[in-house]
Amino acid sequence: MDFPRKDLFDRLERFYDAVPRDAARPEEHGALVLFAREGAGWPFYARPRLDATAPPSLADVTAVRERQRELGLPEALEWVHETTPDLLAVARSAGLSVLEAPLMVLDPAALPDPATLTDVPLRVLDPAEPDFAADVAARRAVAAVGFSTAGTERGEAGPAQRDAAVAELDEAALDEERARVADGRRLSALAGTPTEGALASGMAMRVGDVAEIAGVATLPAARRRGLGAAVTAALARELLAAGTDLVFLAAGSEDIARVYLRVGFRRVGTACIAEPAPVTP
Ligand SMILES: CC(C)(COP(=O)(O)OP(=O)(O)OC[C@H]1O[C@@H](n2cnc3c(N)ncnc32)[C@H](O)[C@@H]1OP(=O)(O)O)[C@@H](O)C(=O)NCCC(=O)NCCS
Known part of the structure; x- marks a missing residue:
């Protein structure tokens, strides 16, 4: 790096x-x-x-x-x-x-094998697979539930809340996703078990030899089992294998940054994200 x-x-x-x-x-x-x-x-x-x-x-x-x-x-x-x-x-x-x-930028030499981080199976989504549409819907539902409980603490929401959050994708959105994955601009990963279904998810956007990992989320009930780190590592590994030499991300907080630090990301600066300040009554 x-x-x-x-x-x-x-x-x-x-x-x-x-x-x-x-x-x-x-x-x-x-x-x-x-x-x-x-x-x-x-x-x-x-x-x-x-x-x-x-x-x-x-x-x-x-x-x-x-x-x-x-x-x-x-x-x-x-x-x-x-x-x-x-x-x-x-x-x-x-x-x-x-x-x-x-x-944070990935130091490829510090990236662990994702399989060493969890026993839960990890999958990179493939548009050629028959379950691609269901996988994309699951990724979005996990992200929706995950981001609705901010921070890194465990919580109540789990597979039932994820299933309730699954929304059917319209064909145009699915085609767009398929095209992006097929030409390497987008990558998505899921961690999950056959009994519990998808528990953690993440994605990456790639332009040439640079990629950003974003949207990493774990269902609150499945947190602190290494899934966030494993999904991030699986995405990073796949990006490196595809020839990306600069893999980066913006961590939502110092606590979240620790998850990424463990899979080889190093802080290089600060990404500023601005929105209107909440109105105080
Ligand atoms: C950030 C987030 C994805 C982390 O997911 P996670 O699956 O809990 O991540 P990990 O399990 O890899 O690591 C979380 C903590 O569990 C610990 N941990 C990992 N495996 C463990 C195990 N087997 N036993 C006990 N603790 C474990 C890690 O050391 C880490 O501890 P720390 O907070 O003291 O540093 C999750 O909290 C989340 O979805 N947050 C809301 C959405 C969000 O903000 N996403 C990030 C956007 S940048």
Whole structure:
């Protein structure tokens, strides 16, 4: 993981700028670019424009937020602190609340064999398999239940809540997922047993030789058994085998970062994720 820092952060910038472009329309607002998703799916974010010559201003942030509201999109703004350090103060002065997430890069030499982390079977989803649609639905349901109980503690919600959260996917969304997996832009993994079904899930987005692991989630009732680490390791291993040499992620908190540290990710910086501050009564 011996990337020169400038090279590393440039590659991350290009990645963040490229990922939304096959599903969203970029709109420039000063030194920011807003990715407005077309159709259903994750709504994306606004972020610093790749070729901007000045840091984003308060006026740029205000303009983007107005546009996001107009389009019915969340007022989400994301950037890498080391690349755009001035934006933190600007975003806060705009009233946004900023999550400073540990930005971590995989040291391939430190990646354990996923099978050493758990006895629960791990699977990378394959569009050629007859169960692909059910697997995608299970991955989404596990993520929905997992993310609804934040943090790393165990909780009550388990397979019953997952089953209740399964939503049928429309054909267009499934075709999009199939195409992305088939050409290597998307990777998904599940951990689960035949009796309990899917217990943990995660995915990765890939552009060329750079990939981000995201959406790792374990059902609260199945936490603290090594599944989050194992799913992450399975995704990382598959990405490396496919020729990706820069695998990274943004951990939601310092506690969550420990899970990734154990599978070979090392902190290189801070990913800032801003949204409107909750209104206090
Ligand atoms: C983050 C998350 C995916 C971790 O999942 P998990 O399956 O519990 O992860 P692991 O079991 O690998 O590790 C969690 C803890 O269990 C411990 N653990 C792992 N195997 C264990 C075992 N066999 N016995 C006891 N403890 C164990 C780990 O050491 C770790 O402890 P720590 O918190 O003291 O560092 C899960 O908590 C979650 O879904 N959170 C909500 C969604 C979220 O925020 N996702 C991350 C987005 S970046």
